[in-house]
Amino acid sequence: MIDQFERLPGIGPRTAQRLALHLLRQPEDQIRAFADALLAARSQVGQCQTCFHLSAEPLCDICRDGKRCDQLLCVVADSRDLLALERTREYKGRYHVLGGLISPMDGIGPDMLQIPSLIQRVDRDGISEVILALTPSVEGDTTSLYLARLLKPFTQVSRIAYGLPVGSELEYADEVTLTRALEGRRAMQ
Amino acid sequence: MIDQFERLPGIGPRTAQRLALHLLRQPEDQIRAFADALLAARSQVGQCQTCFHLSAEPLCDICRDGKRCDQLLCVVADSRDLLALERTREYKGRYHVLGGLISPMDGIGPDMLQIPSLIQRVDRDGISEVILALTPSVEGDTTSLYLARLLKPFTQVSRIAYGLPVGSELEYADEVTLTRALEGRRAMQ
Incomplete structure (x- = not known):
């Protein structure tokens, strides 16, 4: 189980061990529910036929939203x-x-x-x-x-606009971003 | 000398010590040149009278550039x-x-x-x-x-444009930056 967790992105040996030990302390039916959810997701989630977003239905939530x-x-x-x-x-x-x-x-x-x-x-x-x-x-x-x-x-x-991200400092922005920000300047309303 | 270096931004005790020990190994006239440069900069650098950029002259390099x-x-x-x-x-x-x-x-x-x-x-x-x-x-x-x-x-x-910085991943951009990037979208030429 630890090995399997370690294969997930961003999960190292220590986190894998912690997750595995946590699951071992849970009742068996809860582990079964977790395993079933993994299998169900894999078999059910496909692509929306219109927009190709992940979806369990032929059309995703967004495409169905009137x-x-x-x-x-x-x-x-x-x-x-x-x-x-x-x-x-x-x-x-x-x-x-x-x-x-x-x-x-x-x-x-x-x-x-x-x-x-x-x-x-x-x-x-x-x-x-x-x-x-x-x-x-x-x-x-x-x-x-x-x-x-x-x-x-x-x-x-x-x-979409390329430029300074909100909350950033102009003095630390890289040259390419600043060049794009200058090129992409907009008239003030 | 170590104390003085430590007061500079981004310089901790270890770096301060390293810089001070480095200077101690230099000939005396080089340390004097360093000290003079500090004093001269403080007394000579003022503001450009036109644009208020730092400048040793009444007009800065940029304002004088024809x-x-x-x-x-x-x-x-x-x-x-x-x-x-x-x-x-x-x-x-x-x-x-x-x-x-x-x-x-x-x-x-x-x-x-x-x-x-x-x-x-x-x-x-x-x-x-x-x-x-x-x-x-x-x-x-x-x-x-x-x-x-x-x-x-x-x-x-x-x-200037506010939006996604160059080299960033859209999926990790914060909501406010993405909102600005959407609002600031530009027609493709």
Whole structure:
């Protein structure tokens, strides 16, 4: 059991031991419930057929939610990024999960991601704006530029702001971030 | 000597000891040169009369540089922020150093900063754009809004972008930064 826990990300030998010893002190039916939950999750959780977010149903909670704006589509690399954006409670549109970023170095081309389904969806559903919410890295920038070129015939394309993170000190910001913050300056309302 | 070094920011007892022992091993004239440099810096470095950056001359290097754009003025809280922006080698305009941020909690009002001199300068020099480069904090935002209101009758006012720092992961960004990144999204060219 300790070995199994240690294989999880961010769990070292001491934490693995603590978790294992904790479980050993629990009644057997509780351990069984834990084991069942693991198996059930693995067998039941698949991908939403529309947005490719993790989902136990053919359509995920967000795609089924009738109160969301249908004209706004936010493109993210994976489900963790979608969940981060949901935590802001600011975004009210739909999502599309690519399943990764274009990375020639790692042999990941556009056809290995949910890009054809994205184009189809934007064309079919009359999306008025696609917001690209990809990380500011070489792969993220490559993917953003590639998608912008593909999507422009169908809709308006924007990209989230890159600049100083809230709570940071300007004097400690790296040169590339400061350059982006200067380039991306906005008129004060 | 160890005590004096320890009073410097970021220098603990062990580093202070190492620096002091290093100096003791140097020839006496080198220690005298070090001491003289400290005294000279204190007595000679003042503020630029135009932009209030640190300067040994009445006008700082940047204000004397004839190759810089006279129509663009970047407002920063202090000289450290100015030096951070200079490291990007992207910005070619002039600066104005406020000497702090408006902070009612700390009793710092607009009249205690270089704000009257800023308004005067913008009015007199025909500045076409003022870029506010203040940290994304309560004090920075307060100061930006205050300055934007004052400066708008004279010139165009913009603010550096707040959003995801370059090289960061979207999934680990805090909610406020992600919200700002969404709000500040830009159309792809």
